[in-house]
Amino acid sequence: MKRALPIIAGILVLCIPLMVSNQFLLHLGIIVLMWTVLGVAWNLLGGYAGQVSFGHASFFGVGAYTTMILYLSFGLAPWYGMALGGIMGALLSLPIGFICFRLRGPYFSLATLAVAEIVRLVALNWEQLTHGPMGLLITTLPVVTLFGEPINWERKGPFFLIVAVIALSAMFATYLLARARLGSYLLAIREDEDAAESIGINTTRAKVSALALSAFFTGLAGGFYGMYFRYVDPDAVFPISLSIEMVFIAVVGGLRTIAGPVVGAVFLTTIAELVREHFEVGHLIFYGLFMMLVIRYLPDGIWGRVLRFFTPHR
Amino acid sequence: MALLEISGLTRNFGGLRAVSNLSFTVAAGEILGLIGPNGSGKTTIFNLITGFLSPTTGNIRLDNENIVGLKPHAVTRRGITRTFQIVKPFPHLTVRENAALAALVRLGDRAQADAEAVRALKQVGLADKLDIPASDLTLSDQKRMEIARALATGPKLLLLDEPLGGLNPREMEDACGLIERIHATGITVILVEHVMKAIMRISHRVIVIRQGEKIAEGPPAQVVGDSAVISAYFGKRAV
Amino acid sequence: METFFQSLVNGILTGTLYAMIGVGLTVIFGVMRIINLAHGDMVMLGMFGAYWSYTLWKIDPFVSALLLVPLLFIAGMLAYRFLLKAIIPGGELNTLLYTAGLSLLIANLALFAWTGDYRTLNLSYAEVPLRPFGIAVPVPLAIAFGLAVLITVALYFFLARTDTGRAVRATSQNAEAAALMGINVENISMITFGLGAALAAAAGVLLVPSLYLYPTVGEILIVKCFVIVVLGGLGSVPGAIAGGILLGVVESFGAVYVSVAYKDTIGFIIFLLVLLFRPQGLFGARQA
Numbered sequence: 001m002k003r004a005l006p007i008i009a010g011i012l013v014l015c016i017p018l019m020v021s022n023q024f025l026l027h028l029g030i031i032v033l034m035w036t037v038l039g040v041a042w043n044l045l046g047g048y049a050g051q052v053s054f055g056h057a058s059f060f061g062v063g064a065y066t067t068m069i070l071y072l073s074f075g076l077a078p079w080y081g082m083a084l085g086g087i088m089g090a091l092l093s094l095p096i097g098f099i100c101f102r103l104r105g106p107y108f109s110l111a112t113l114a115v116a117e118i119v120r121l122v123a124l125n126w127e128q129l130t131h132g133p134m135g136l137l138i139t140t141l142p143v144v145t146l147f148g149e150p151i152n153w154e155r156k157g158p159f160f161l162i163v164a165v166i167a168l169s170a171m172f173a174t175y176l177l178a179r180a181r182l183g184s185y186l187l188a189i190r191e192d193e194d195a196a197e198s199i200g201i202n203t204t205r206a207k208v209s210a211l212a213l214s215a216f217f218t219g220l221a222g223g224f225y226g227m228y229f230r231y232v233d234p235d236a237v238f239p240i241s242l243s244i245e246m247v248f249i250a251v252v253g254g255l256r257t258i259a260g261p262v263v264g265a266v267f268l269t270t271i272a273e274l275v276r277e278h279f280e281v282g283h284l285i286f287y288g289l290f291m292m293l294v295i296r297y298l299p300d301g302i303w304g305r306v307l308r309f310f311t312p313h314r
Numbered sequence: 315m316a317l318l319e320i321s322g323l324t325r326n327f328g329g330l331r332a333v334s335n336l337s338f339t340v341a342a343g344e345i346l347g348l349i350g351p352n353g354s355g356k357t358t359i360f361n362l363i364t365g366f367l368s369p370t371t372g373n374i375r376l377d378n379e380n381i382v383g384l385k386p387h388a389v390t391r392r393g394i395t396r397t398f399q400i401v402k403p404f405p406h407l408t409v410r411e412n413a414a415l416a417a418l419v420r421l422g423d424r425a426q427a428d429a430e431a432v433r434a435l436k437q438v439g440l441a442d443k444l445d446i447p448a449s450d451l452t453l454s455d456q457k458r459m460e461i462a463r464a465l466a467t468g469p470k471l472l473l474l475d476e477p478l479g480g481l482n483p484r485e486m487e488d489a490c491g492l493i494e495r496i497h498a499t500g501i502t503v504i505l506v507e508h509v510m511k512a513i514m515r516i517s518h519r520v521i522v523i524r525q526g527e528k529i530a531e532g533p534p535a536q537v538v539g540d541s542a543v544i545s546a547y548f549g550k551r552a553v
Numbered sequence: 554m555e556t557f558f559q560s561l562v563n564g565i566l567t568g569t570l571y572a573m574i575g576v577g578l579t580v581i582f583g584v585m586r587i588i589n590l591a592h593g594d595m596v597m598l599g600m601f602g603a604y605w606s607y608t609l610w611k612i613d614p615f616v617s618a619l620l621l622v623p624l625l626f627i628a629g630m631l632a633y634r635f636l637l638k639a640i641i642p643g644g645e646l647n648t649l650l651y652t653a654g655l656s657l658l659i660a661n662l663a664l665f666a667w668t669g670d671y672r673t674l675n676l677s678y679a680e681v682p683l684r685p686f687g688i689a690v691p692v693p694l695a696i697a698f699g700l701a702v703l704i705t706v707a708l709y710f711f712l713a714r715t716d717t718g719r720a721v722r723a724t725s726q727n728a729e730a731a732a733l734m735g736i737n738v739e740n741i742s743m744i745t746f747g748l749g750a751a752l753a754a755a756a757g758v759l760l761v762p763s764l765y766l767y768p769t770v771g772e773i774l775i776v777k778c779f780v781i782v783v784l785g786g787l788g789s790v791p792g793a794i795a796g797g798i799l800l801g802v803v804e805s806f807g808a809v810y811v812s813v814a815y816k817d818t819i820g821f822i823i824f825l826l827v828l829l830f831r832p833q834g835l836f837g838a839r840q841a
Contacts, residue, residue, distance in 0.1 A: 009728055019767065023822065031488060045821075050646075051650070052646050052650070060759040071492055089565070101827060102828075102829055103828055103829075103832065105645055105646060106588050106645055106649050107602060107832065108829060109646075109649060110588070110779050110783070110828075111824075111825060111828050113776065113779075114776070114780075114821045114824045114825055114828075115821075115825065117776060117817070117818075117821055118818055118821050118822065119538055121815065121817060121818045121821075122818070125815060135736060141523060168427070180635075180743055181418060181422070184414075184415055185419075187404075187407070187415075191404035191405060191406060191407060192402045192403070192404055192405075193402075194366070194386075194398070194402060195398070195402040195463075196404075197366075197385070197386040197387050197390075198386055198387075198388060198390060198395065198396060198398075198464075199387075199395070199416035199463060199464075199466075199467055200387050200390040200391050200416070200419040200420060200467055201387055201419055202385070202387045202388075202393065203387065204385075215450050240772055240776075241772075244653060244657065247650065247653070248654075251650060260814070263499060279665075281663075281664065281665060282665040283665075284657050284660075284661040285657075285658055286614070287654075287657055287661075288654045288655065288656070288657030288658030288659075288660075288661060289654070289658055290653030290654075291650065291653065291657065292651055292654040292655060292658065295615070295640060295643070295647055295650055295651045295654065296418075296639060296640060296651070299643060
């Protein structure tokens with residue numbers, strides 16, 4: 001029964017576009033799911049391996065720009081572009097990991113921040129490739145027929161399905177990772193990296209693998225962003241605040257849990273929407289506030305706390 | 315042929331010569347004691363052997379195979395495992411999980427790894443504390459767990475860095491007995507210690523290090539009487 | 554050649570102000586091993602304090618500093634006592650994330666209150682620059698430089714000659730030993746955090762006539778601050794000063810001789826290189 005629950009939940013989520021037609025609600029759902037992907041992706045490195053990255057926006061942006069450029073310049077359909085966006089993200093993570101993993105703890109975090117800023121500045125200034133601050137715009141998406149009917153890209157339903165599939169894949173990947181040897185190695189690294197090394201774990205390879213997987217899903221989400229919003233510019237996809245928000249979603253939801261980032265995404269997106277309705281600006285105020293509250297009172301995150309409530313010890 | 319051969323090992327930190335032209339061998343099946351005043355470079359030697367530090371110059375050969383330049387995880391896989399002077403448990407994992415992880419790296423199968431872990435933990439006397447989080451253990455038990463974790467990697471050579479530090483006399487007795495029992499299973503041991511009684515009792519051979527250099531080598535009783543050693547510990551006047 | 558010297562002077566002047574920001578951060582790290590991500594936002598608060606004092610009540614920023622700096626000193630102490638103290642036992646990364654949350658909170662409260670408009674403070678005496686040896690030096694920058702030097706000297710005397718200052722240095726070298734010597738480490742930590750905040754406020758006040766002001770300026774400042782502090786060695790006050798000046802000069806030359814667009818990038822690249830090859834900083838002490 002316990003094992004079936006996530007599968008049932010997953011199927012239900014996929015059925016939502018069939019049941020809900022309110023475009024605003026679907027849009028909200030898409031945002032929540034996109035942040036879920038980002039939170040889950042970040043969690044692979046930050047929650048399981050304990051390496052706090054403040055630079056994940058670079059993978060998101062690379063994924064977004066790859067998708068846009070491949071479609072606008074080469075006509076490659078965005079769904080393939082997305083996958084390539086994910087791969088580009090993973091490729092970018094290799095040199096970044098090589099540089100940053102030489103460092104530990106907060107120094108690693110700061111290095112990721114610096115690297116992300118460099119990537120952002122390159123994107124901003126390499127006008128030939130990225131059109132700089134002007135950004136890239138998609139006007140029409142390619143025609144695709146499903147069961148004889150062309151997909152209506154003006155409706156939110158198809159996008160919801162796509163991002164839901166990505167989110168569920170990311171969560172499934174986390175599940176597989178946790179059960180695999182790599183998952184245990186990452187836990188050991190998180191607990192004590194030297195001790196992990198001393199029992200025979202190739203810590204560098206483990207961290208690089210976790211980062212590559214994390215960067216892949218982040219890039220994939222970036223590609224989806226490009227496809228859904230149809231406009232990207234460096235400020236939208238590369239800012240430091242995006243990296244920080246990814247951290248918040250994972251931390252507030254619960255590190256080292258599979259469903260934690262979902263909870264974090266739902267929670268923070270709901271707050272953002274409520275604030276936007278009543279105050280127009282300032283949702284980040286609550287992000288900051290909740291980050292502080294969670295670290296102080298719920299260090300396992302919201303979902304982590306809920307889980308602990310249900311298990312007898314530990 | 316020796317199990318471990320160190321020749322001309324030197325490590326500099328800027329202007330400081332932490333280990334200086336050190337050479338010695340370790341025969342398979344012996345217990346080698348490594349003693350010396352504080353700061354003489356003993357832990358540095360362990361760090362060099364296990365790859366946590368790389369030598370400025372010198373050779374380290376395990377079973378006649380050069381291991382200089384290997385990362386610590388590779389050295390462990392070749393058969394040398396070390397414990398740490400200040401214990402490094404995986405604090406949030408249980409005792410069992412600590413050891414099982416080490417075995418998992420070597421064996422690959424979780425069930426096998428768990429069995430191996432339990433075996434090693436029984437050997438060190440922690441069979442009744444398997445499911446306690448490592449951070450809840452006493453220092454003495456944490457040290458034993460770290461030894462069990464090291465054993466779970468299936469080493470040929472075990473490097474113990476001050477395993478008796480912080481223990482009371484009763485616990486020291488138990489620890490000495492444990493080291494002897496481990497040795498009896500065929501594992502070679504290098505032991506860094508300050509507790510002379512333990513070194514005298516357990517070691518087959520002792521090497522004395524002072525300021526990164528070897529100043530004496532031989533059976534424990536002989537080394538203790540060596541004038542260079544006495545002067546290193548107590549000053550020239552004591553000789 | 555004149556461009557070279559103009560660039561150099563600009564760099565040193567701006568660099569000294571950067572240094573002030575860096576010193577605050579490094580002092581906090583030295584004593585408490587906390588990387589305070591909210592530091593840039595404290596500078597921002599100092600900047601806004603000076604801005605509003607001038608805009609509303611015509612108080613010259615260099616005068617309003619006399620009130621703002623002690624105010625932020627107290628605010629810093631309170632922030633430590635009531636916010637941070639409980640978090641520190643949770644570990645370095647937890648504290649880092651907590652200060653990240655605090656940073657977001659402060660910056661966005663400011664954004665909410667004062668809107669994101671870019672503001673500048675135009676002082677009446679800033680119109681005509683000084684021209685020593687034919688090099689243009691804006692008056693506020695010159696005054697700021699002078700005050701920064703004064704503050705640095707005062708800080709030196711505090712750390713080297715007063716009992717509290719020595720206690721701060723002792724705690725930063727070895728908190729346990731300091732406690733054993735009878736130093737109240739908690740109080741010292743509180744004072745140090747207040748000091749860091751006060752230095753940030755001072756830096757903000759000195760900077761406001763020369764920089765664009767907006768609520769999220771803390772973001773850029775904190776990143777520059779890291780570069781400085783890492784260059785100089787975390788925990789080293791002289792290192793932060795040297796690092797600040799170095800960054801100022803590199804940016805200045807970078808803007809003139811490479812490209813304005815990439816001048817920030819240069820700083821980051823140096824940051825990464827230093828972190829990789831000399832993580833103790835250019836001037837820091839090597840740890841075993």
